[in-house]
Amino acid sequence: xxxxxxxxxxxxxxxxxxxxxxxxxxxxxALIIILIYFSLKLSSSQNQRIELQNHIDFxxxxxxxxxxxxxxxxxxxxxxxxxISNVLSLSVMSELTTYEKKNDDLDISLHNLxxxxxxxxxxxxxxxxxxxxxxxxxxxxxxPSSREATNKLIEIxxxxxxxxxx
Numbered sequence: 001x002x003x004x005x006x007x008x009x010x011x012x013x014x015x016x017x018x019x020x021x022x023x024x025x026x027x028x029x030a031l032i033i034i035l036i037y038f039s040l041k042l043s044s045s046q047n048q049r050i051e052l053q054n055h056i057d058f059x060x061x062x063x064x065x066x067x068x069x070x071x072x073x074x075x076x077x078x079x080x081x082x083x084i085s086n087v088l089s090l091s092v093m094s095e096l097t098t099y100e101k102k103n104d105d106l107d108i109s110l111h112n113l114x115x116x117x118x119x120x121x122x123x124x125x126x127x128x129x130x131x132x133x134x135x136x137x138x139x140x141x142x143x144p145s146s147r148e149a150t151n152k153l154i155e156i157x158x159x160x161x162x163x164x165x166x
Contacts, residue, residue: 056093057097057099059093060094060097060144061144063086063089064090064140064141065141066086066089066090067083067086067090067137068134068138070082070086071083071130072134075127075130080117080123084114084117084118087110087113087114087117088114090110091111091113091114094107094110095107097144098145099144100145103145103146103147103150105147105150105151105154106144106150108154109150109151109153109154109157110153112153112154112157112158112161112162113126113133113156113157115157115161116156116157116162122160122161125159125161126156126161129156129160132156133156135152136148136149136152136153136156137149139152
């Protein structure tokens with residue numbers, strides 16, 4: 001009568017007649033291969049994340065150029081809507097960029113400028129300061145995380161829409 005247990009029979013099926021030392025070696029080798037595989041997958045995933053972040057930052061810089069261009073034209077209904085659209089797009093994109101991590105007020109300043117442009121009570125006040133807005137976006141085109149540009153946009157928004165004087 002054969003007195004081998006079920007575990008021993010399964011081990012014999014899997015490992016055959018390999019000695020315990022060889023079984024350990026194969027197990028360690030299998031674990032090392034699995035570890036290498038997952039390390040390569042992690043590295044690949046990190047590279048893809050970096051590429052995506054660089055692409056977002058590039059698109060953000062391109063959008064700054066569009067905003068700067070829209071503030072460099074003679075204002076009519078079409079260009080005014082273009083300004084609002086470009087500022088809103090830039091505001092939404094800013095949260096995804098690395099520049100927001102460097103300058104936490106970036107998205108707030110852009111969103112506040114968007115509100116100031118959108119609202120009738122402040123629209124003319126902002127457009128009267130279009131040269132200052134253009135200068136802020138020029139600075140931002142050189143350094144997208146510029147605190148100087150952000151502070152200028154916040155100042156313009158505060159003076160135009162968010163002021164308590166009326």
